[in-house]
Amino acid sequence: MVAKQHTKPDPHAFTVCYVRRSAHHRWLCCDITFSCPNQGLRQQWIQAISENLALLSHRPRCLLVYINPHGGRHLAKWIYDRKVAPLFCRAGISTDVIITERANHARDHLRAQHGDLKKYDGVVCVGGDGMVNEILHGLVSRTQTDHRVDQNQPDAHLVPCSLRIGIIPAGSTDCICYTTMGTNDPVTSALHIIVGDSQPMDVCSVHNNNTFLKYSVSLLGYGFYGDVLTDSEKKRWMGPLRYDLAGVKTFLSHNYYEGSIWFVPAQETQGQPRDQEQCLAGCHVCQQGSYSEKKKLKHLSEDEKFIKGSGSEWCVVRGKFLAVNAATVSCACPRSPRGLSPSAHLADGTADLILVRKCSRFGFFRHLLRHTNADDQFDHPFVEVHRVRRFLFQPKNQEVSDSTEDLSDSEMEKRVKTNAFRPICHASDDITAQSNWTCDGEILPHAAIQAAVSVMNSTTNARQKERQREK
Numbered sequence: 476m477v478a479k480q481h482t483k484p485d486p487h488a489f490t491v492c493y494v495r496r497s498a499h500h501r502w503l504c505c506d507i508t509f510s511c512p513n514q515g516l517r518q519q520w521i522q523a524i525s526e527n528l529a530l531l532s533h534r535p536r537c538l539l540v541y542i543n544p545h546g547g548r549h550l551a552k553w554i555y556d557r558k559v560a561p562l563f564c565r566a567g568i569s570t571d572v573i574i575t576e577r578a579n580h581a582r583d584h585l586r587a588q589h590g591d592l593k594k595y596d597g598v599v600c601v602g603g604d605g606m607v608n609e610i611l612h613g614l615v616s617r618t619q620t621d622h623r624v625d626q627n628q629p630d631a632h633l634v635p636c637s638l639r640i641g642i643i644p645a646g647s648t649d650c651i652c653y654t655t656m657g658t659n660d661p662v663t664s665a666l667h668i669i670v671g672d673s674q675p676m677d678v679c680s681v682h683n684n685n686t687f688l689k690y691s692v693s694l695l696g697y698g699f700y701g702d703v704l705t706d707s708e709k710k711r712w713m714g715p716l717r718y719d720l721a722g723v724k725t726f727l728s729h730n731y732y733e734g735s736i737w738f739v740p741a742q743e744t745q746g747q748p749r750d751q752e753q754c755l756a757g758c759h760v761c762q763q764g765s766y767s768e769k770k771k772l773k774h775l776s777e778d779e780k781f782i783k784g785s786g787s788e789w790c791v792v793r794g795k796f797l798a799v800n801a802a803t804v805s806c807a808c809p810r811s812p813r814g815l816s817p818s819a820h821l822a823d824g825t826a827d828l829i830l831v832r833k834c835s836r837f838g839f840f841r842h843l844l845r846h847t848n849a850d851d852q853f854d855h856p857f858v859e860v861h862r863v864r865r866f867l868f869q870p871k872n873q874e875v876s877d878s879t880e881d882l883s884d885s886e887m888e889k890r891v892k893t894n895a896f897r898p899i900c901h902a903s904d905d906i907t908a909q910s911n912w913t914c915d916g917e918i919l920p921h922a923a924i925q926a927a928v929s930v931m932n933s934t935t936n937a938r939q940k941e942r943q944r945e946k
């Protein structure tokens with residue numbers, strides 16, 4: 476990792492810090508000390524190692540760190556100071572640290588930066604999924620504004636951000652960290668950041684009525700998870716335990732919600748939600764998915780890209796649902812080590828849409844329990860799962876008129892694009908109960924949404940380019 480001078484007991488020794496892989500995807504920082512016959516040779520070794528390290532342009536040298544002191548068990552600052560900062564220091568990384576003072580502090584701060592971010596090689600988030608979401612928002616929004624991309628257009632092609640986001644887990648679920656690294660260990664995260672690892676990720680943009688609402692990188696959930704998160708928000712003071720209590724309460728209330736889901740199946744990708752493949756670094760499905768997508772879309776106009784890019788066919792499923800979940804990635808976390816959709820991919824441009832229809836409490840319990848063991852949670856007659864590029868949810872009282880079933884695909888596309896759906900209910904209609912969506916653990920006070928997935932890859936930033944030129 477880095478060479479450092481050694482003073483005692485051998486004046487001609489020097490120590491190299493390096494990363495050692497341990498069990499369960501954990502990484503450790505270890506030291507190895509070398510002895511030299513004389514001071515001159517020792518200096519030569521230190522210089523040679525330092526020069527070689529300086530050539531690694533993908534390693535960060537300057538990071539902007541946001542710490543949410545209120546996430547999880549309120550330990551974010553302690554975790555950063557005790558476990559992460561000393562490693563950054565050993566690796567020669569300089570940092571600007573901001574401890575947030577309110578929700579959306581980090582998002583607004585990032586949005587307000589113009590050229591000021593150029594000096595950083597990345598942004599580090601010390602917190603949970605809500606905090607990662609905030610930082611992602613700040614960076615993605617900043618980038619779209621800079622490139623004049625209208626985020627309110629559901630079919631807008633997002634411009635990749637130039638900065639990477641590093642995640643130090645200090646929240647309640649830490650699903651985004653666990654899903655990308657296979658563990659939620661702050662030291663492992665810090666070491667991945669230090670060695671300059673990066674992983675593209677799917678980002679799902681969520682709109683309502685042609686208005687941009689949020690980006691999601693883990694779970695977009697309506698019904699069960701929407702209700703769990705709404706209830707747990709009132710119990711924030713309990714820390715991570717709030718999810719267990721809200722979970723039991725929501726499970727017992729057994730609410731179901733009526734609506735329709737329109738979706739574009741991801742036909743061109745190789746994977747299937749139940750193919751038992753696991754997405755790992757260098758995954759061939761993700762590589763192939765993004766390559767074939769780029770190749771197909773290369774010579775098309777923006778409008779053609781929207782229609783072709785979203786697949787050929789819209790499908791619709793109507794009914795009464797206990798849960799509608801869209802998992803852009805597997806959503807693995809300590810509670811569910813394989814995740815909500817174990818075979819979902821990190822960066823294939825798709826989400827797995829999991830529809831859990833109304834069933835008995837016992838059936839639903841068995842489905843939930845299977846998230847915690849090796850059994851297949853989709854192997855129930857009331858559960859279906861589709862790999863999709865985009866989808867649209869309409870709650871019962873805002874349902875799309877039946878006549879849309881006769882629409883051609885291109886007409887359907889046009890309507891989705893212009894959001895030309897009108898609620899068909901009248902004042903006298905029964906308003907069916909509605910839930911709301913949870914997006915990376917935060918609540919979206921909307922039931923009707925449009926969602927589209929795109930792959931977010933960080934581009935080489937100005938500092939990296941500069942260093943590559945220097946070589």
Ligand SMILES: CCCCCCCCCCCCC/C=C/[C@@H](O)[C@H](COP(=O)(O)O)NC(C)=O
Nearest residue numbers: 603604605646647648649650693811846915916
């Ligand atoms: C009968 C036994 C029931 C066990 C059910 C286990 C199912 C667990 C599936 C959890 C999937 C969580 C997906 C993660 C979402 C996070 O983004 C979000 C926010 O995480 P944060 O608190 O900000 O770190 N957390 C939750 C619980 O929605």
Ligand SMILES: Nc1ncnc2c1ncn2[C@@H]1O[C@H](COP(=O)(O)OP(=O)(O)O)[C@@H](O)[C@H]1O
Nearest residue numbers: 546547575576577578602603604605606646647
């Ligand atoms: N200083 C702060 N005070 C209160 N809330 C904050 C602060 N900083 C960030 N937040 C908000 O706290 C929410 C939860 O944060 P997160 O780190 O995800 O913790 P948890 O995993 O416990 O939910 C996020 O939505 C974030 O916007």
Ligand SMILES: [Ca+2]
Nearest residue numbers: 677803820825
């Ligand atoms: Ca995906």
